[in-house]
Amino acid sequence: MRINGFLRDVQGAARVTEARRELIANASPENLYHDHIRELAQELHPAATRVQVTRVEDVSPTARRLTFEPVDGDVLPPFQAGQYVSLDLRVVRTLTSRPYSISSAPFEARAGERSMFQITVRDGKKGENFVANWLYGLVKPGDRFVAHLPFGEFFYEPLRDAQHVVALAGGSGITPFISMAREIAHGTLDCDLTILYGSVSPDDIICKDELDQLARSCSRLRVVHVISGEVDELPANCQRGLLSADLIMLYSQGMPADGNTSYFVCGPLPMYRYVLGELASLGVPERRIRTEVFGSPRDPRQNDDYSGPASMETYKLTVRRGIDEQVILARSTEPIAVALERAAIPNRTRCRSGACGYCRCKLISGEVYVPELGDGRRLADKEHGYLHACSSWPLSDCVVEVPIV
Ligand SMILES: Cc1cc2nc3c(=O)[nH]c(=O)nc-3n(C[C@H](O)[C@H](O)[C@H](O)COP(=O)(O)OP(=O)(O)OC[C@H]3O[C@@H](n4cnc5c(N)ncnc54)[C@H](O)[C@@H]3O)c2cc1C
Ligand code: FES
Structure with a gap:
């Protein structure tokens, strides 16, 4: 700081005070102060968003897609294809929450007045679930929820992931990949995606028509249905077996150990363990594997x-x-x-x-x-x-x- 001399500095300070008084006297009664960083942070990460169910559709004999739109002036925050939403729920008298991967694409949440997001819920096994049956069977258009989004690290990041991604999905673990596939087909996600989707029977495949249609319409997408149960006749583009090392090898770019392909694994715990073993047997580098487990073990024993x-x-x-x-x-x-x-x-x-x-x-x-x-x-x-x-x-x-x- 420059020192001009005691008297000059004190006089200078007095002038500032006078100028400030004048500014305050002429100031607008409205608060014109904008904390731009805070406003942006709130827009990107709102504490909660009020939403309403606008549509409920069957996407397989055991899974339903729920469409939510924001209400009461709330706005959906941006998210990445593959992230999840946490819904606050009241089931009977219990207040709880459940995470669901967002199965719609990010561009659909930015669609102005038609802004929406979707989740796809699989019906739970009787006696083994608390929320799934209720969300699947009883939720209807008009029902309101509080949603927290977006969460999770399960998304494509070009700085980290290879250009070609092999998705290894089991059961309802297909949902984040539907979001990625839609975003790629729309031209707003720049990667190539091969989905190897394991199901017990062809009836269990979620969103089969949509996935096949997306793959037909976009050369960057490929979908292979892998059926592990006994079936008399395999439908088109279905293979028999598990998400095995042989199959993974077949759809990888070059040798899996070379790191030219990223592997995104999502599904129930048993499938997840099996697939990680297969990837390890192929020598896939850890940096090329991304995972999402759908919940903690039902029974720790x-x-x-x-x-x-x-x-x-x-x-x-x-x-x-x-x-x-x-x-x-x-x-x-x-x-x-x-x-x-x-x-x-x-x-x-x-x-x-x-x-x-x-x-x-x-x-x-x-x-x-x-x-x-x-x-x-x-x-x-x-x-x-x-x-x-x-x-x-x-x-x-x-x-x-x-x-x-
Ligand atoms: C990141 C992520 C994404 C997911 N995405 C999807 C998806 O896209 N689609 C999908 O279908 N699923 C998805 N899931 C799984 C989903 O969150 C639920 O776990 C699933 O729907 C089953 O819920 P559930 O409550 O029926 O069973 P669980 O989540 O297994 O919950 C059962 C639990 O509720 C407890 N419980 C039972 N009765 C009571 C009671 N009276 N009071 C309090 N607790 C009780 C039980 O002890 C048990 O611990 C995802 C999970 C994660 C982690
Ligand atoms: S809810 Fe995420 S760690 Fe427990």
């Missing part, structure tokens, strides 16, 4: 590394929130996030598979099981006793500190 009791036990879970302390019951077969929901204790969840960290809380005492595949915690969090409630199963009575949301 099915995991090889599970160290808990063989029968279902019930433990005491002491939950601290600020100065409040509550003792609830938690089953050994359900994640702590579900125990909190059953007891109506608010706890935010988004991915429900251990990845995003929204349900992070602190384990004060007790023991929990965290599966290797669902452990998305940072190293520092692991060391300091934090856990992701959606991916932690109690192995003893526990005390946890849950943030107030």
